[in-house]
């Protein structure tokens with residue numbers, strides 16, 4: 001077997017370095033300051049993460065990865081104002097976050113559309129809640145539905161749509177409220193591989209057209225790399241930030257890049273950060289007893 005030497009995963013081309021320079025010059029939208037989340041007290045106290053500090057710039061795309069249980073959902077729920085940190089602070093446009101608000105849009109894995117409302121009424125819902133007249137809400141909802149490519153389905157009900165289409169409606173509904181930041185917790189986790197890949201491409205196209213910053217949680221390393229500007233890697237034992245990585249893969253992103261040296265180098269690094277050099281877990285091995293020897297001669 002030949003092995004190919006990969007570049008350093010932090011190595012950026014001059015174009016990518018210039019792009020990050022421009023991102024850093026944009027205003028900071030979200031400040032995460034020494035955030036800690038713990039459960040319980042005394043000896044049974046469990047720190048999910050601590051010392052999480054991060055600035056996210058306007059229109060940046062941040063993905064968050066880490067092993068199951070490291071606190072990805074907890075982190076995004078605290079940003080959403082649905083959960084409270086034990087200590088530390090989150091500032092959105094310099095205002096401390098303490099409760100949910102229309103400046104944060106959310107898209108989760110489970111389909112969260114109202115099943116009794118049509119696509120259009122689902123998207124209009126938040127707009128009307130915020131005091132838009134019905135006719136204005138309808139016009140605006142149509143624009144967002146059109147943008148996610150579902151104009152033909154505005155009068156359909158959620159049960160008449162595929163999983164990917166439902167998530168596009170959820171994205172339209174979240175963006176219709178013009179949030180400053182879109183929070184996405186494994187939004188494509190329940191989709192088949194083909195649809196997931198399409199959704200990733202749709203999301204990048206949508207993000208290009210809208211003034212929105214995205215915080216996106218995923219388990220999937222390819223997805224994290226394909227979408228992001230930067231990747232926040234969380235860990236367990238102890239919980240917290242392992243690394244915040246500037247993604248060296250140039251934009252626009254394409255399928256061919258999945259095999260590029262910089263993509264593979266970053267993926268190897270992420271894999272190492274999440275799984276380390278541990279030998280395979282003994283618990284993963286099944287007992288050796290066999291049920292048949294038929295067909296062994298063909299092996």
Ligand SMILES: Nc1ncnc2c1ncn2[C@@H]1O[C@H](COP(=O)(O)OP(=O)(O)OP(=O)(O)O)[C@@H](O)[C@H]1O
Pocket residue numbers: 039048066067068069070071072073074075
């Ligand atoms: N109400 C609770 N009481 C005690 N511990 C909790 C509670 N809610 C969550 N936890 C713990 O917080 C940790 C983080 O959970 P969280 O759901 O944020 O992880 P995650 O990284 O999103 O995992 P996954 O990848 O499986 O979605 C877990 O160890 C979990 O057991």
Ligand SMILES: [Mg+2]
Pocket residue numbers: 072073074
């Ligand atoms: Mg989670």
